[in-house]
Amino acid sequence: MREFDNLDAFAAAVGEHLGYSEWLTVTQERVNQFADATDDHQWIHVDEPMAAAGPFGGTIAHGFLTLSLLSAFGPKIYKVNGIKMGINYGLNKVRFPQPVKVGSKVRAGAELVEVTDIPGGKQAVSKWTVEIDGEAKPACVAEWVTRFLA
Numbered sequence: 001m002r003e004f005d006n007l008d009a010f011a012a013a014v015g016e017h018l019g020y021s022e023w024l025t026v027t028q029e030r031v032n033q034f035a036d037a038t039d040d041h042q043w044i045h046v047d048e049p050m051a052a053a054g055p056f057g058g059t060i061a062h063g064f065l066t067l068s069l070l071s072a073f074g075p076k077i078y079k080v081n082g083i084k085m086g087i088n089y090g091l092n093k094v095r096f097p098q099p100v101k102v103g104s105k106v107r108a109g110a111e112l113v114e115v116t117d118i119p120g121g122k123q124a125v126s127k128w129t130v131e132i133d134g135e136a137k138p139a140c141v142a143e144w145v146t147r148f149l150a
Contacts, residue, residue, distance in 0.1 A: 011115040021073035061100040073108035092143035105133035121149040
């Protein structure tokens with residue numbers, strides 16, 4: 001994990017890759033829990049026998065599940081000290097180039113693209129890539145906007 005002493009040190013890292021998370025196995029249990037939480041029970045996610053005969057040869061994770069894992073991966077990649085809090089401000093762009101088959105391992109990498117001053121802190125734009133172990137294409141590429149309050 002990369003640790004920054006303060007917001008100025010973090011801002012100085014613009015243009016740098018911040019690191020990678022550990023690999024995480026996407027289980028059917030996690031997919032089912034996400035389906036329950038979002039009320040999205042499409043068969044390609046939760047019906048294992050039907051999905052086995054479908055286009056992916058088995059169940060796949062929801063794209064939004066893959067995206068939401070950034071919240072889990074982020075604190076394992078970097079930490080900014082000396083702040084009151086970080087706030088998820090939104091996303092600029094999100095794409096899902098490759099589905100994540102249940103049982104696959106994924107990890108995220110982050111690059112700090114931009115940091116600007118805002119009242120009480122800084123706003124950061126970072127580019128996140130969720131990789132699938134053994135696959136050429138990533139599962140998700142997203143520009144995440146975060147606000148850090150000093």
